[in-house]
Amino acid sequence: MKSHLSALAIAATLSVSAIALSGTAQAGATFDGVKQKGYVQCGVNLGLYGFSSPDDKGKWSGLDVDMCRAVAAAMFGDAEKVKYTPLSAQQRLPALQSGEIDLLARNTTRTLTRDTANGLNFAPTNYFDGQGFMVSAKLGLKSAKQLNGATVCVLPGTTTEQNVSDYFRANKMTFKPVVIEKNEELNKAFFAGRCDALTSDASQLAAIRAAEVQNPNDYVILPELISKEPLSPAVRQGDEEWMNLVTWAFYAMVQAEEKGLTSETVDAAMTSPDPDVKRLLGVTAGNGKALGVEENWAYAIIKQVGNYAQSYERNVGSGSKLKMPRGQNALYTEGGLMYAPPMK
Amino acid sequence: MSKHSSADQAPIPTAPVPPAHWAASYEEEPTQASAPPQPNGMTALKPFGWAKDNLFNTPLNTALTVACLFLLWLVVPPMANWLLLNASWSGSSEACREAAGACWSVIVVKHRLIFFGTYPYDEQWRPFLACALFVAMLGASGVRAFWRPWLAVAWTLTLVGMGVLMWGGVAGLTYVPNDRWGGLPITLMLSVFSIALAFPLSILLALGRQSSLPAIRTFCVGFIEAMRGVPLVSVLFMASVMFPLFLPEGVTVDKLLRALAGMTLFTAAYLAEAVRGGLQAIPKGQYEAADALGLSYWQKTMLIVLPQALRIVIPPIVNQFISAFKDTSLVTIVGLYDLLTAATVATTDPEWRPYFAEVYVFAGLMFWIFCFSMSRYSQWLERLANRYTRR
Numbered sequence: 001m002k003s004h005l006s007a008l009a010i011a012a013t014l015s016v017s018a019i020a021l022s023g024t025a026q027a028g029a030t031f032d033g034v035k036q037k038g039y040v041q042c043g044v045n046l047g048l049y050g051f052s053s054p055d056d057k058g059k060w061s062g063l064d065v066d067m068c069r070a071v072a073a074a075m076f077g078d079a080e081k082v083k084y085t086p087l088s089a090q091q092r093l094p095a096l097q098s099g100e101i102d103l104l105a106r107n108t109t110r111t112l113t114r115d116t117a118n119g120l121n122f123a124p125t126n127y128f129d130g131q132g133f134m135v136s137a138k139l140g141l142k143s144a145k146q147l148n149g150a151t152v153c154v155l156p157g158t159t160t161e162q163n164v165s166d167y168f169r170a171n172k173m174t175f176k177p178v179v180i181e182k183n184e185e186l187n188k189a190f191f192a193g194r195c196d197a198l199t200s201d202a203s204q205l206a207a208i209r210a211a212e213v214q215n216p217n218d219y220v221i222l223p224e225l226i227s228k229e230p231l232s233p234a235v236r237q238g239d240e241e242w243m244n245l246v247t248w249a250f251y252a253m254v255q256a257e258e259k260g261l262t263s264e265t266v267d268a269a270m271t272s273p274d275p276d277v278k279r280l281l282g283v284t285a286g287n288g289k290a291l292g293v294e295e296n297w298a299y300a301i302i303k304q305v306g307n308y309a310q311s312y313e314r315n316v317g318s319g320s321k322l323k324m325p326r327g328q329n330a331l332y333t334e335g336g337l338m339y340a341p342p343m344k
Numbered sequence: 345m346s347k348h349s350s351a352d353q354a355p356i357p358t359a360p361v362p363p364a365h366w367a368a369s370y371e372e373e374p375t376q377a378s379a380p381p382q383p384n385g386m387t388a389l390k391p392f393g394w395a396k397d398n399l400f401n402t403p404l405n406t407a408l409t410v411a412c413l414f415l416l417w418l419v420v421p422p423m424a425n426w427l428l429l430n431a432s433w434s435g436s437s438e439a440c441r442e443a444a445g446a447c448w449s450v451i452v453v454k455h456r457l458i459f460f461g462t463y464p465y466d467e468q469w470r471p472f473l474a475c476a477l478f479v480a481m482l483g484a485s486g487v488r489a490f491w492r493p494w495l496a497v498a499w500t501l502t503l504v505g506m507g508v509l510m511w512g513g514v515a516g517l518t519y520v521p522n523d524r525w526g527g528l529p530i531t532l533m534l535s536v537f538s539i540a541l542a543f544p545l546s547i548l549l550a551l552g553r554q555s556s557l558p559a560i561r562t563f564c565v566g567f568i569e570a571m572r573g574v575p576l577v578s579v580l581f582m583a584s585v586m587f588p589l590f591l592p593e594g595v596t597v598d599k600l601l602r603a604l605a606g607m608t609l610f611t612a613a614y615l616a617e618a619v620r621g622g623l624q625a626i627p628k629g630q631y632e633a634a635d636a637l638g639l640s641y642w643q644k645t646m647l648i649v650l651p652q653a654l655r656i657v658i659p660p661i662v663n664q665f666i667s668a669f670k671d672t673s674l675v676t677i678v679g680l681y682d683l684l685t686a687a688t689v690a691t692t693d694p695e696w697r698p699y700f701a702e703v704y705v706f707a708g709l710m711f712w713i714f715c716f717s718m719s720r721y722s723q724w725l726e727r728l729a730n731r732y733t734r735r
Contacts, residue, residue: 046679047689054689056457057465058526083523084462085599086679091585095679098588100599210694214441321694 028239031292034102039081042068043101046086049207050316050324051107051127051231060084064105066311067126067233067250069304071103074249074297079304093118096236103235103246110232122232123246127316128328128337130225131163132202134209137220139196144224148173150196153186155179159227164199167226187212197222201229203316206324216323223327245291252298254340255280256307258331263306266299279344287343298343308338437695447699451706454690458707461526461681461689467518471529474509477502478532486721488728522600526681528710530600534682535669538607542668543661545608546615551645553620564616571613576671579606584678603675611668618660622653655729662722666715673711683710 034040044052044064052062069079085101096104097119107129108114110122133144133152141147144167154161156179168175178195180186187208190198198205202221209219233250235243256262259277261269269277278284281302282295291297305311312329313319330336399409430445433452440447451458460468481502484490510529513519552564571579583606584599591597626649634644654661673684681689687707691700 046676046681046685047692049692049694053692054457054462056453056693058457058460058462058468058524059465060462083521085523086681088677088679090581090677091679094585094589098585098591100588207694207697211697214438 028241030099030102030236030239030242031245034075034242038076039083040068040072040075040103041083041085041101042071043085043087043092043095043104043106044068045106046088048107050203050320050322052084052105061315063127063311063315064107064231064233066305066315067105068103070249070253070301071246073300073304074245074252074291074293077294077296077300079300093120096120096234099236102242103233105233107231108234110230110234114234119237120234121237121243122234123243124250125230125232125337126250127203127231128225129201129203129229129231130328131160131199131227131229132205132225133197133199133222134190134205134219135197135222136193137218141220141222144222144226145171145173147175147197147222149175151176151178151194153178153180153190153195153198155183155186155200156181160200163227202327203322203324206316206322210321210323221325221327223325225328241292245293248287248291248343249297249301250308251340251343252280252301253305253308253311254331254338255343256298256302257309257338258333258340261302261307262310263303266302270299276343437699440699446702446705447696448702450690450696450699450702454693454696454703457527457690458683458687458703459527461530461686462524463526463529464518464520464524467512467520470509470512470517470520471525471527474506475528475532477509478506478536482536486725522598525600527686528683530675530680531669531672531683534600534604534607534672534675534680538604538611538672539665539668541604541608542611542615545612546619547650549612549616550619550623553616554623568613568616571610572617576607576610577674577677579610580674580678582606599678600680603678603680607668607671607675610671611664614667615661615664618657618664619653621660622655622657623649625656626652658722658726658729662718662725665722666718669714669718670711683707 042065044060044062047053048062050062052060052064055061065082065084068082068084072081073079075081085095087095087101087104087106092104092106092108093114095101104120105126107127109129110125114120115122133147135141135147147168152164152175154164154177161177161179164175164177178189180189187198189195191212198208200208202225205221209216209221213219233246235246255276256266259269259274259280261277261280266281270281270283272278272281275284279287281299282288282297285295288295288297294300306314312326316322316324317326326334326336328337330338332339398405400406426445428445430443432440432443432445432447432449434449436449437447440449456465456468460471463471481499485495485499508514508517510525511520511522549564549568552560553568555561555564580603583602587602588597630648630652631644634648639647672682675682676685676688684707687703691697691703696703
């Protein structure tokens, strides 16, 4: 009997170590699955202008869509090898958990619960959103700290309203709220001059401004954001190789901006003497092997998708209808939060 | 009635070659069956007399007529101004800001997105052709002269043709996976296929519910009550979100197929109850007479019971069809691009966002066209089916 048990124990140990071995010998299920089927199945928003929405010709574009394309470029050297799964807000997490999609890039706020209990892993934030203030340019304001005594248009009963009063209290300022139930009427009241400032998520403010105002420069979104909405791409837990690839695909775009590489200049940069650029572009080999992809993975991203600044300006920034300032999404060297760890 | 005697003597319509004047004569019949017929030209000839008799005959009616005219005067001119006279029909969003009325340019700019969603732009003639073919076949199937065996062949060819057009991959057409389909084709296919599949299923369920075999009866009752007990949104959600969680990782059933299955089962449960109403309306004597003739269960059902039962329940069945057609807009919850979702997405573009009302009016018009056609067709079908009965 005893020998039986020990035999069982040995068998169990062996099989466990076999699993462990196979785990190190090959990449995770998602990574291999994606490689095998030849495309990235990417969960996106049904339609959120600037982040992911089909254009007049039905072609997907947006900041989140560029994230999908960057991962495809890193994996296959071809940013077009993406299939998009439009997802409703309720659907997005189960779709990732069930394996229907490989990557969720759908303006999803990173939170502790989602990261743990929901079984997700979040890649670096590709857009820092948060509640902001929009004011008329005529007021000449530069900061939300100058809003003392202002009338503020706000939707009732939302966290938006609470955030405003917390912010003013914390900064020892006062404000008069103008609370209006409906979005359209709230916007109308603001543009009619009933309040000095309109508050909502910054990306939302930019969309309202683009829709309602003839000349977007007549209104300014103040740089302070008073709540945190870090929108981040997510993957399933349990496949570190895939997580690594998504993470570093994004960092490569940021790193490219730091180094001044754009989709136009990246070819010329192949001969750059800068060791960081050489490593990034795969001239000095190593990064690709570590990630399990071709050495020119970052080159493919920069060439086909562009660096982070290009993607930002094209989709939500000055090159788009939204005209959002970089704000928190600028590089750390310019007062923002975008920062790529060393890529070596 | 002498005019119709040839039709009255004709056998029940399993039948060959209907004379061309049939359809027209059925339409006249209900008027003759109901009270004294009104000579057709009367309203045109004597409008004042008619108005006096019907609109101003009592003080109350006069007051109501005046009130209604006033309301119309309040509503119609501004509406016409907005819809047509002051509307902007083409050009940029700037031109729309100037115009006081509706901005139909948004439809001009976005109609391809609304109709075909994310289908590759250069290939959008394919879903267009597929939809045209589909609608034409649906229309043709409604015409009695075409109710022949070759219609089934034509349908098979049409479905194959649609598949080839939509998917491609053969005959030089590029392959378009169905996750890129959207807009009108999705709405049409989901509704028509779910109705077409649900209808036979519902008859089986209704028969099963009346079965004397306890196992079959329990199953049918259980299924119908379970489906009717939950909203369609949760059925779709289960089919689309929960179902894949039970499958092993990597195994996925196509999203469109899952939504179609969910809608079919849901519609079948509701239709089954409508059909059951028809089955229960058939007098007991009919069943007994069939039994007395020694017909088997299926002979009795197919020859005696169903033809009569289905005729009775045409209105509730069509009601369910129309409801199913409109319900397709709920598939947005599972991320499918039906007509309404595509329209909504078209309004997210900041440049055109102020003109969402126009887009929704347009989408509403599309739905109305299909639903209204179905309803008119059902009225014609009802008259056709009931031409030998006077109830």
